[in-house]
Amino acid sequence: MSKLTQSEIESHRIQMVHKKHKILSEKANRLSDQGFPLDPYVLGPMVWLGSPFVCIGLFLLLCTIPVFWPFLVPYLIFVMFDTAPENGGRPIQWFRRCFLFKWFAKYFPVTLHKTADLDPSRRYLFGYHPHGIFGLGAVNSFAGEGCGFSKLFPGITPHLLTLQNNFNVPFYRDFLMAAGCASVSRKSCMNILNKKPGNSITIVVGGAQESLAAHAGYMGLTLKSRLGFVKVALRTGADLVPVIGFCENDMFDQADNRRDTWLYWTQQQLKHVLGFTTPIFIGRGLTHPYYGWLPYRVPIHVVVGKPIPVEKKVDCTPEEVQSLHDIYVKALFEIWDEYKDKYAPFRIGEMRLLH
Secondary structure, three states: OOOOOHHHHHHHHHHHHHHHHHHHHHHHOOOOOOOOOOOHHHHHHHHHHHHHHHHHHHHHHHHOOHHHHHHHHHHHHHHHHOOHHHOOOOOOHHHHOOHHHHHHHHHOOEEEEEOOOOOOOOOEEEEEEOOOOOOHHHHHHHOOOOOOHHHHOOOOEOOEEEOHHHHHOOOHHHHHHHOOEEEOOHHHHHHHHHHOOOEEEEEEOOHHHHHOOOOOOOOEEOOOOOOHHHHHHHHHOOEEEEEEEEOHHHOOEEOOOOOOOHHHHHHHHHHHHHOOOOOOEEEEOOOOOOOEOEOOOOOEEEEEOOOEOOOOOOOOOHHHHHHHHHHHHHHHHHHHHHHHHHHOOOOOOOOEEOO
């Protein structure tokens, strides 16, 4: 028997992932085949995923109506000079607690698990893994109160960080900030963490590169070269908190984008030019569990690990950064090893670092 090439092994692995994911999706969707309107929870992901398109469409529509121009021009000027995205945003508590976020969490459902108490006199930097296609586990856990973050961690103010470009989109920027989101720029991280004790930020560390590895049943992290968040923690004295969203990658099926494919090459070029990339994915439909843009209804378990104490060092050395990074990675694998059999029963292989 001839030995299989690495490409053939990888292709076989992806086929097995899709078979396992189909079984998982069928089980997760067994109570939701009726879809909308009998199931109101579907409104949660519809609103969140559809909001940027609705906001852009609404803005363009208003631009065609002259009576709104006296309002739009000052608004655009305000957007140009508004520094709120880099200063913690403008969270609106009643909006964060509204039913849409609760329905969003119940749609999958997403469950937030605490493994240790957090001292409100400290500052925290949550590192969320993996990115998945959209990082919806992080959204449900840290943006809005759908998973009850404030009840689990009283005295801790969460800020889910996202790309600065999102805050250049009219209306959508206000939607994000009302939910508790802010810019992921270094300046934003420093501003939020230096404001007051109890402040926290959540960074989906793997970013766009990791989204390309978001295949069902697979847990590949882009983390080896990600040192920026560790530097922020050291310079602000914020304790590092590793977080894993089990089955985050199972929300969608992604097209085969192995390194030797034209699709992967195209995605890398887009990332280089635009700063972000676009995974080619498919999920469930509105009224049926297959072929649509909504995420599969797969139970997501977000486990918040124990905080790693960090001593503030404004002028940290590369050795100190790497040492803390190693401690963080070790803690992340400890969470995985402890909960993988319970919360990721359909996994293919183990968690590993890709980059």
